[in-house]
Amino acid sequence: MAFDKHIAALAIGTFCLGAAELGIVPVLADIARDLHVTIPQAGLYVSAYAAGVCGGIIGLLLFGRDANIKINLLIAACLILCGNLGASFAQSDIEMLGARFVSGMPHGIFFALGAVACERLADPGKASRDVTLMVLGQTSANFLGVPLGAWLGFAFSWRFIFIGIASLAVVLIFALCFWLPSLPVKKQPLPREIEPLKHAWPWIILGGVALGSGGFYAYYSYADPIMETITHLPAEEMTLVMIVAGGAMFFGNLASAPLTKRFSDEALVAFGQALIVIATLCALFFSANKYPAVFFLALAAFGYYFLAGPMQALIIQGTKDAKIIIAALGQVAYNGANAIGAWLGGEAIKVSDSSISCAIPAGVLGFASAVLFVSIFFYSRKRANQRTGR
DSSP states (O other), rough: OOOOOOHHHHHHHHHHHHHHTHHHHHHHHHHHHTTTTTTHHHHHHHHHHHHHHHHHHIIIIITTTTTTHHHHHHHHHHHHHHHHHHHHHSSHHHHHHHHHHHHHHHHHHHHHHHHHHHHHOOTTTTTTHHHHHHHHHHIIIIIIIHHHHHHHHTTTTTTHHHHHHHHHHHHHHHHHEEEEESOOOOOOOHHHGGGGGGGGGHHHHHHHHHHHHHHHHHTTTHHHEEEEEEIIOOOGHHHHHHHHHHHHHHHHHHHHHHHTTOOOOOOOOOOHHHHHHHHHHHHHHHHHHHHHHHHHHHHHHHHHHTTTTHHHHHHHHHOOOGHHHHHHHHHHHHHHHHHHHHHHHHHHHHHHHHHGGHHHHHHHHHHHHHHHHHHHHHHHHHHHHHHHOO
């Protein structure tokens, strides 16, 4: 399978973002001690990143939607560098919150515009494959970058995690400069750009994205308490569990790339979502045992990243002049749903006083998303048959 240089450059960027987003989690307690804050206060560093994602998307829509895609991606790479360098030198709570907000700003911009760049530069019929390969950078970060960062943090200092990401951001800037061609955007009147938003189709896709993402994070956000209180897994084994889950994400992403040549995006997304539903519902009943608990956690992670590339491609499919706006809204759907899903999972735990109860809203949301994408698949096939006269 050919791996074009521009895809490699974009994958470096998604690796940086994946490491920046989740690399803080294993060392949160160390950061809290060094900055003299409580664990709940340190948890706001995760929230600040998510807030930065939304802030970056708003900035893109207000000021950058008509700019050259390459220029916007280079700006995003500079924000990755500045945000993580700032986090590595932060000496106070306010400084860290600001640095994490800046770190999050490029996240949605990079994924949205990266998907558009892949679609623009792809050979006919290979857009979904190229987007999936771009996302491979993020899954590689989950599989390798986060565990490596945790080791660096525990062996030396948590600051080395952010220094490492900032150093890789420098490589990203050069890779984008030399490997990504100029991608000018034809400026369009705003009414024409938002024309597709007047139709139901993009909103149906975005709704399915939100339901599926919310369902996954309602369950996956509470992997640690599930393993601790339900599975009774020793704390020292949790790092291995996260490596297994990260590996499942990586191979899920890798598995779907060649399948994009044989199956439609709708079919691949529906299949991945069905895997998540099966995993969350089985976890509800079998998480008391170590191996089934780890297996179903990994299966959910596999399914979520199996559908990641095809989902990104499906979001911008057929949106014509609104690709950047729709791609940006897709990132809002992803990240907003992640927060809402985690909240719903937490509410279920509060009501039942059992951490595995988070799998209930996860299963409900996931099932709704799976049904929606199965319906989209059959609808798309019917439309295709009508056009060919079958």
